[in-house]
Amino acid sequence: MEVHLVPAFADNYIYLLRDAATGKVGVVDPGDAAPVKAALRERGWSLTHIFATHHHDDHIGGCTELKAESGATLIGARADSHRIPGLDIALDDGDSVTFGGETAEILSVPGHTRGHVAFWFAGAKALFCGDTLFALGCGRLFEGTPEEMWGSLTALRRLPDDTAVYCGHEYTLSNARFAVTVDPDNPDLRRRAEAIAAARERGEPTIPFTLGEDKRTNPFLRADDPGVQAAVGLPGADPVRVFAEIRSRKDHFRG
Structure with missing residues (x-):
C-alpha cells in the first residue's frame, strides 16, 4: 500500500493511500479538499x-466535497455518525x-474525542x-478522560514495534522539547530529539515514525515506567494518575 503525505493548514497531515493491486485510492482525514484534489490530479x-x-x-x-465529486465511500465510527455528515460505513471497535x-x-x-477511532492495516x-x-505526544483531552486516553494509548502500544504510525499533525518538535523535561535521563529520547530538530531545520516531515521508537521515548506511552513515574514525582503511582500529570504539564508547556 502506497502512502503519501499531503500537508494542509498550518500543521495537519492528510494521507493518500493507494492499493497497487486494485488501483483503489483512499484518503485519511481530509480536512481540506483542495490539496487532496491537487494531489489526485498530479x-x-x-x-x-x-x-x-x-x-x-x-x-x-x-x-463532503470530495465525496460529492468522486462518489467515494466515507468510513468512520458509528459513535460519530451524528457528527460526520454523509457517513456510508459506520464501524465499531474490532470491526x-x-x-x-x-x-x-x-x-x-x-480520549481526544469520544468517538475517535484508528485504522490499523496489519498487512501494510x-x-x-x-x-x-x-x-x-498525544492529543488533548477535549471530550475524554485520562482513564480513557491511557486505555487508548496502551491499546495502540500493543501493536508491533515495526508499525509505521501516521498521525494527524506535525507537532513533533514541540513534543520533543517537552518530552525531555519529563524524561531527561533517557538517552534514546535525547538522540531522537536531536534528530527531530535537524529534520525540521531541513524542512522534512517527522512522520511516519515507528511505534517501537515511540514506546522507548514517548512519555505519554510510558506512564507505567518507574523512571518516568519518578521523574514526575509520582513513584509507584497509578499510571492513570501519572499520565494525567504529564498531560497537565504538556497543556501548560510553552516551548
Whole structure:
C-alpha cells in the first residue's frame, strides 16, 4: 500500500493511500479538499475511499466535497455518525473494512474525542491514528478522560514495534522539547530529539515514525515506567494518575 503525505493548514497531515493491486485510492482525514484534489490530479488517481478518524473539522472539512465529486465511500465510527455528515460505513471497535487488497481493523481510541477511532492495516504495518497518538505526544483531552486516553494509548502500544504510525499533525518538535523535561535521563529520547530538530531545520516531515521508537521515548506511552513515574514525582503511582500529570504539564508547556 502506497502512502503519501499531503500537508494542509498550518500543521495537519492528510494521507493518500493507494492499493497497487486494485488501483483503489483512499484518503485519511481530509480536512481540506483542495490539496487532496491537487494531489489526485498530479498522480492521475480517482478517489474511492475516505477514512475519518474523528469529527473535528480540520479532519473532515473536505469530506463532503470530495465525496460529492468522486462518489467515494466515507468510513468512520458509528459513535460519530451524528457528527460526520454523509457517513456510508459506520464501524465499531474490532470491526474491519476492506480497501482493495488490504484490510483495516477499527480500533476505538477515545480520549481526544469520544468517538475517535484508528485504522490499523496489519498487512501494510500502517496505523492511522488521527489525534490520539503523536510522535512523542498525544492529543488533548477535549471530550475524554485520562482513564480513557491511557486505555487508548496502551491499546495502540500493543501493536508491533515495526508499525509505521501516521498521525494527524506535525507537532513533533514541540513534543520533543517537552518530552525531555519529563524524561531527561533517557538517552534514546535525547538522540531522537536531536534528530527531530535537524529534520525540521531541513524542512522534512517527522512522520511516519515507528511505534517501537515511540514506546522507548514517548512519555505519554510510558506512564507505567518507574523512571518516568519518578521523574514526575509520582513513584509507584497509578499510571492513570501519572499520565494525567504529564498531560497537565504538556497543556501548560510553552516551548
